[in-house]
Amino acid sequence: MPQMPQNHNNRPLPNEGANPRPRADHPGRSHNPNAGDSVRRSRSPYDSADRNAARSGQNAPHSPYGAPRQRVQYDGRPPRYTAAARQQAGTHQQAEASQQAGAHHQAGARQQVRARQGAAPARRRPQRSVQPEPRRSKTPFVIGTAVVVLAVAIWLFVGSLSVKVTVNGQEVTVGNGKTVEAAFEASGVSVSPGDLVAVDGSVLESGKGYLFSASVNGQAVQDHATVLSNNDVVEFTDGGDIEEEYDGVDSPIAFTVSSEGSGALHVYEGDGTDGVETTKTGKISGKTATVTTTEPSNVVCRYYNVDVGDDKVIALTFDDGPTSQYTQGVLDVLAENNAKATFFTLGEQVESMPDIVKRAAEAGHQICTHTYDHAEGSGQGVNLGFMSAEEQIQEVQKGQAANDAAVGGETSRAFRSPGGNFNEQTMKTLRPYITSEIGWNVDTEDWKRPGADVIASRMLSVKPGQVILCHDGGGNRSQTVEALRQALPQLREQGYSFITIDELLKYPAKG
Numbered sequence: 001m002p003q004m005p006q007n008h009n010n011r012p013l014p015n016e017g018a019n020p021r022p023r024a025d026h027p028g029r030s031h032n033p034n035a036g037d038s039v040r041r042s043r044s045p046y047d048s049a050d051r052n053a054a055r056s057g058q059n060a061p062h063s064p065y066g067a068p069r070q071r072v073q074y075d076g077r078p079p080r081y082t083a084a085a086r087q088q089a090g091t092h093q094q095a096e097a098s099q100q101a102g103a104h105h106q107a108g109a110r111q112q113v114r115a116r117q118g119a120a121p122a123r124r125r126p127q128r129s130v131q132p133e134p135r136r137s138k139t140p141f142v143i144g145t146a147v148v149v150l151a152v153a154i155w156l157f158v159g160s161l162s163v164k165v166t167v168n169g170q171e172v173t174v175g176n177g178k179t180v181e182a183a184f185e186a187s188g189v190s191v192s193p194g195d196l197v198a199v200d201g202s203v204l205e206s207g208k209g210y211l212f213s214a215s216v217n218g219q220a221v222q223d224h225a226t227v228l229s230n231n232d233v234v235e236f237t238d239g240g241d242i243e244e245e246y247d248g249v250d251s252p253i254a255f256t257v258s259s260e261g262s263g264a265l266h267v268y269e270g271d272g273t274d275g276v277e278t279t280k281t282g283k284i285s286g287k288t289a290t291v292t293t294t295e296p297s298n299v300v301c302r303y304y305n306v307d308v309g310d311d312k313v314i315a316l317t318f319d320d321g322p323t324s325q326y327t328q329g330v331l332d333v334l335a336e337n338n339a340k341a342t343f344f345t346l347g348e349q350v351e352s353m354p355d356i357v358k359r360a361a362e363a364g365h366q367i368c369t370h371t372y373d374h375a376e377g378s379g380q381g382v383n384l385g386f387m388s389a390e391e392q393i394q395e396v397q398k399g400q401a402a403n404d405a406a407v408g409g410e411t412s413r414a415f416r417s418p419g420g421n422f423n424e425q426t427m428k429t430l431r432p433y434i435t436s437e438i439g440w441n442v443d444t445e446d447w448k449r450p451g452a453d454v455i456a457s458r459m460l461s462v463k464p465g466q467v468i469l470c471h472d473g474g475g476n477r478s479q480t481v482e483a484l485r486q487a488l489p490q491l492r493e494q495g496y497s498f499i500t501i502d503e504l505l506k507y508p509a510k511g
């Protein structure tokens with residue numbers, strides 16, 4: 001009941017000073033035997049001064065209201081000394097007042113009061129206080145106040161012992177701690193209890209589960225000792241089951257990596273963290289059951305194409321370089337057409353001619369790996385899937401390291417698998433080392449050397465948002481360079497621009 005003490009404190013106690021303003025020599029409230037008098041009195045400064053003067057003349061006990069605060073501070077002595085001190089200090093106003101009123105020397109403060117009241121607008125009010133009521137007459141009032149305070153306190157206290165809530169649509173008064181459980185008992189709502197069940201879900205003892213399920217204001221409440229407030233809406237439904245105690249053994253659930261969708265771009269999504277499953281052995285039933293405690297966070301390699309809207313953008317890609325004979329030619333044509341492209345390099349070739357890769361990177365092209373040696377050896381030069389997981393990882397890491405060394409910084413972790421062979425095992429093996437595997441929409445088959453015109457016409461078949469596959473290594477690529485010289489100006493005339501794979505990946509997937 002936080003309000004009770006406040007109310008209590010706001011009311012002056014019978015023996016407590018009611019003057020809220022602390023005096024200089026008595027900070028805070030003081031206990032004064034006459035403080036009860038001041039409860040009903042005006043607090044106007046006129047009253048204070050006048051009453052003090054009046055009391056001084058009568059040798060009345062000092063009151064907090066009695067001191068003319070501006071002139072004489074209360075010094076703890078009886079008021080007659082205060083009056084004397086005031087006169088010694090030449091309190092001219094009062095002296096003049098006395099003389100103007102023709103007061104005799106013995107007239108005292110009463111006459112001073114009258115004189116001053118001649119100029120004061122509230123002249124009649126102090127007259128009541130000139131003759132203080134006997135203290136006995138205050139007693140009924142003090143007792144009455146105390147009774148009111150006590151009654152309010154009791155009312156608040158009793159009121160705090162219960163709340164009115166709505167339980168399953170009915171208004172219910174809940175005492176006994178005002179808990180959810182008390183509401184259940186008070187409401188008499190009829191719901192079915194749950195069962196005591198074994199680890200495999202079979203019933204061990206019917207009706208030995210939770211008595212009820214509860215929600216308060218729409219929120220499920222597990223703790224039935226939850227305290228309710230007035231106007232809460234409580235709903236009780238059937239109780240849940242209680243599972244027997246058990247011994248549990250945890251084991252991991254490996255996350256999976258799988259592909260979804262279709263398209264040239266294959267981008268990993270998800271963290272790839274193992275889950276947990278628990279094998280429970282019931283202490284009552286002796287039965288065992290295995291349940292998933294934490295779901296694994298699986299990885300999806302999403303296959304898709306991008307939706308570029310009205311942007312006529314395409315991504316040119318070049319595999320199997322760099323080569324001393326053709327890569328520079330490709331870079332020259334790209335520069336002439338203000339085109340950016342992506343190079344999927346072979347690490348061992350990068351190591352033999354790092355400068356050209358560095359030049360390509362400096363020209364704004366994206367540098368990625370296409371493995372170290374195109375899956376030579378057990379990969380038969382074309383398929384990582386024939387290799388061990390360790391070999392696959394080596395192919396990728398060595399290829400990336402060669403690019404990084406050539407460029408002098410970390411290069412892209414996008415990847416193109418040799419031959420485009422990217423099965424689910426390779427997808428899982430390489431996931432920690434690459435961000436994506438990039439296929440293509442338009443295969444120029446330039447490595448077959450069908451003629452520059454044919455290669456160019458395949459390039460010109462491209463549509464916005466697509467990836468074109470070309471090669472700047474792996475054999476004589478003079479046709480490829482020539483095809484680019486033919487196709488790129490025409491594509492530019494059609495409004496196309498040429499962007500990197502990273503830029504293409506910024507577009508959303510096609511729906």
Ligand SMILES: [Zn+2]
Nearest residue numbers: 319320418419
């Ligand atoms: Zn290749």
